[in-house]
Amino acid sequence: MEEGTPLTLSLKFFEHKKIFFGDFESDSELDHNFQVSDESVEVMVQREGEHLPREDYLKNLRSGESNMSVVRKQALDWILKRGINWFTQLLATACFQIAAKMGETKVPQYARLHVGSPKFIFEALTIQRMELLVLNTLEWKMQAITPCSFIGYFISKITCEKHQMKSSLSKSMKLMLSISIDFLEFRASEIAAAVAISVTRELEAKEIHKALSSLAMVKKERVLKCLELMKDMSVVKVSGNLFTNESVF
C-alpha cells in the first residue's frame, strides 16, 4: 500500500491513545464491545486489509534504513517524553490530535499538548497544516481496524462468563500493547484471536484448537503461527508444541 509507512505510525497512536486518555469515553466503549454482531465482524475482516502497512515496511523498519524507522522511533520517544527533533514532535502531535478527534468526545486544545515543557512549541496553524497533511496522505481513512476492534467479540465467543470477560479484556489490552513490530506480518484479527485465546484458555494444544473452532472468520494456521511467535518472544507461556494436534483441522 502506497501510504503504508505513516499509516502504521498512526495506527500505533490509535492503539496508544486509550492509555493516554485514561477515563475518557473510549474505555467504556471497550467494556461494551462484546455485543457486536457476526456480520459486522465479517465486514471488519474484509476491510482490515486496507489498513495493513506496505509489504516492505517491516523489512525497512528492522533494517533501520528508511527514514520512517527513525521517525517512528522518535515519535515513540515523544510519547515517552524523551528528546526528539521538531519535525517528529510536530508529526506526532498531529497524529495524536487526529486520533483524539476520531475516538474521543473531548478533543484537547492544541495548547494542552504543550503541557509538560516539550522541546518545541508550535503555532496552532502549523499543527493544523500537519494534521491536513497526515489526513491527505492517508486519504482520510481514519477508521482504523486494529486488534482492539475485534478483541471483545473474540473473547465473548470463547468464554460465556461475564466476570471472566472483563478481566480477560484488561489482560488482553496489556498484552496487545506489549507486542512488538515483529507482529506486523499478522492481520489485526489474527493478533486479536491469538491474544483472546491466550488470555482465556489454559494454553494447551487441545484447548487452543477448541477455542479456534469457535472463531470461524480467522485462518487457524495464521492464529497458531501468531501464538507461536508470542511464545517465542516470551509474551505468553505455551505448554508443548501447538502444531502437534494437526488432526483437528
Place this chain on the structure above:
Amino acid sequence: MAEEIDDIDYTDNLFMRLLQCTLCGQNNRFNYEGFSYKILQTIEEGIYGRVYRCRHSATGDIVAIKQIKFDDEKIGVPSSVVREVSLLRALQHVNIVSLLKVLTKETYVNLVFEPLDQDLSHYIRDNRGVQDPSIRKSFLRQILVGVAYCHAHKILHRDLKPKNIWIDNSRMIIKIADFGLAREFGGDMLLTRYPPNRYYRAPEVFLHCQHYSSGIDLWSVGCIFGEMVIGRPILGDTCDELDAIFRMLGTPSEENWPGITQFPLFGSYAIYNPMDLSTVFSGLEPEGLELLKMLLCLDPKRRISAETALKHAYFKD
C-alpha cells in the same frame, strides 16, 4: 459569493510537498489539474458552511460541494470533518451519499459529493408528505437498507432527519448524508453529547440513558416514516418532546419498558394512555402502521432493528 471553487488541493503546495517527500520518500502523487468548479446554485446554508451545486469546468460533471470552515483555531480541523470523511471513506453503498473528493484548503475543506437534487424535508413540504403509498414504501425501504448497512459497519448515524436524507429525483433513489455526528460504536456506548435535533431524538436519550445504541437511529427512522405519512414532524410544536412522545404512545411502565422507573427524570412525567395511532396516521396501510409501532417502540431493547424491519410484512410486495 465566490463564483468558482478551484480544484487544487492546498497540500499540493511546495512546502507540503517537501514535507511529504521527507515523510514518505515519494513524489508521484501530485497532479495539478488546474480546473475549477463553477457554482450554479447554493443548495443549503448552515452554521458549518454552505453546500453548492457546481459544474466541473473541464468534464462538465455536476457535483455537490460542501464547504466547511475551520472556525476554532485552537482545535484545528473539526472532529466532525475528520469523522465524516473517514466514515464516508469506509461506507460505499447506493443509499449513502458518495464522497468523490476532498479538497483541503488552509482554513476550510471542500467535500465534493455526487450531485444531490433535493432533501426529503423539501419533498415533504412541497408534496404535503409522501402521499403515494408505493413511493413512501420505497423511500422507507431505502432508508432502512442504508441504516442497516451503517449498523453492519458498526457506525451510528445519530442525526437522521429529513434534512439529512437526499433524493436523486430522476431515479427516486434515497441517499443518506451528513455523517458529521456519526461515529463508530461497539454494541452500545456511553452517551456524552446529544445529537442536536430534538424532533427525531429517541426517548432513552431524553432520559439521559447512560448507554445508547443502534436503536436511536431506528427511532429517528420511525419519526421520518410518520412524517412522510402526515406531512409534518410527528411530535408537532412542543417545548417538551418527551412529554409529547408519552402523550402519543402512552407513558411507559416497568411492564413495557423494564428499568424505566430507575431514571431520575422519569418521575416528573404524567401518566398518559396511548393514542389510537390508526387515526393519527390514518393514511397508512395496516402493515405499515404495525412497522411504525415497532420503530417507535419506547424501550430501546425491544425496538426493531434495521435488518429485521426490512423483513417485515410491509415490504412483502
